[in-house]
Amino acid sequence: MWRRVSSLTQFVSPTKSSSILNQVSLIHVYACTFLYGFDSSIYIEDLGIIHYTDTQLAKFFFFHVLSGGPGSGKGTQCEKIVETFGFKHLSAGDLLRREIDSKSEYGSMILNTIKDGRIVPSEVTIKLIQKEMESSDNKKFLIDGFPRCEENRVAFEQIIGAEPNIVLFFDCPVEEMVKRVLNRNQGRVDDNMDTIKKRLKVFEALNLPVVNYYAEKGKLHKICALGTEDEIFEQVWPVFAACKQVI
Numbered sequence: 001m002w003r004r005v006s007s008l009t010q011f012v013s014p015t016k017s018s019s020i021l022n023q024v025s026l027i028h029v030y031a032c033t034f035l036y037g038f039d040s041s042i043y044i045e046d047l048g049i050i051h052y053t054d055t056q057l058a059k060f061f062f063f064h065v066l067s068g069g070p071g072s073g074k075g076t077q078c079e080k081i082v083e084t085f086g087f088k089h090l091s092a093g094d095l096l097r098r099e100i101d102s103k104s105e106y107g108s109m110i111l112n113t114i115k116d117g118r119i120v121p122s123e124v125t126i127k128l129i130q131k132e133m134e135s136s137d138n139k140k141f142l143i144d145g146f147p148r149c150e151e152n153r154v155a156f157e158q159i160i161g162a163e164p165n166i167v168l169f170f171d172c173p174v175e176e177m178v179k180r181v182l183n184r185n186q187g188r189v190d191d192n193m194d195t196i197k198k199r200l201k202v203f204e205a206l207n208l209p210v211v212n213y214y215a216e217k218g219k220l221h222k223i224c225a226l227g228t229e230d231e232i233f234e235q236v237w238p239v240f241a242a243c244k245q246v247i
């Protein structure tokens with residue numbers, strides 16, 4: 001069934017999007033929300049160029065979020081998901097590290113925040129994620145390590161205008177996370193005992209409300225993150241396989 005949308009203004013804020021391309025991109029975000037929230041499909045008459053069925057629309061914009069403590073295996077499982085299901089992987093931490101390397105205006109603030117195990121202001125991280133989403137040909141996104149707190153979550157919804165379709169939470173014992181991070185060997189400034197202690201405190205204080213929020217919405221899939229990488233992927237695979245017909 002088609003849902004008719006008489007005006008674009010209820011979907012696209014002019015301050016957020018000046019070009020038609022940007023508008024189209026934002027519409028996909030909103031349309032996605034409609035697809036899963038209220039209606040089965042959307043017809044946008046103002047532009048006269050978008051006319052999607054459910055499946056086409058879902059192909060255009062669909063995203064999952066992976067959350068879990070430091071070292072719980074998010075990045076590792078993302079690689080497997082990308083290989084098997086063809087998502088575009090967006091790691092918030094990688095985007096922030098790339099921003100440090102590019103010596104941008106926020107670089108030193110981001111570096112100090114990461115070294116100290118704190119969370120970078122949401123607008124900065126969301127801007128990086130948004131840029132990647134808008135410039136990607138692949139509209140199936142895996143967002144890894146975001147949102148890390150309620151403020152991240154609320155700001156993302158306000159700026160992007162949509163919620164993830166599915167959220168995976170990697171549940172891992174603290175000792176295992178510490179062991180993995182200290183053995184990670186990727187030369188990261190935050191992979192040391194001092195920072196990991198701070199990161200775990202931040203995680204314990206801020207993660208639960210986010211997880212509870214998605215659980216109440218029926219979007220949360222808890223994954224036991226103990227075991228081999230393949231054993232963990234055996235739990236992850238069915239979540240993605242179940243929605244394969246729309247992605």
Ligand SMILES: Nc1ncnc2c1ncn2[C@@H]1O[C@H](COP(=O)(O)OP(=O)(O)O)[C@@H](O)[C@H]1O
Pocket residue numbers: 068069070071072073074075076077180181183184185225226227228229232
């Ligand atoms: N199931 C697992 N068992 C043991 N080590 C793992 C497992 N999954 C990932 N690792 C290793 O643990 C470290 C942290 O994994 P990573 O995927 O970077 O976690 P995160 O992105 O959640 O911080 C990496 O060195 C990775 O190779």
Ligand SMILES: Nc1ccn([C@@H]2O[C@H](COP(=O)(O)OP(=O)(O)O)[C@@H](O)[C@H]2O)c(=O)n1
Pocket residue numbers: 068069070071072074075091092093094096113114115117118119120121125144145146147148152190199
């Ligand atoms: N949403 C996010 C994600 C990461 N970060 C920062 O980036 C650091 C590394 O994040 P990450 O996702 O790469 O870390 P792992 O969980 O992969 O170990 C975090 O400890 C935060 O300092 C953030 O501020 N906000």
Ligand SMILES: [Mg+2]
Pocket residue numbers: 074075091093145
């Ligand atoms: Mg990671």
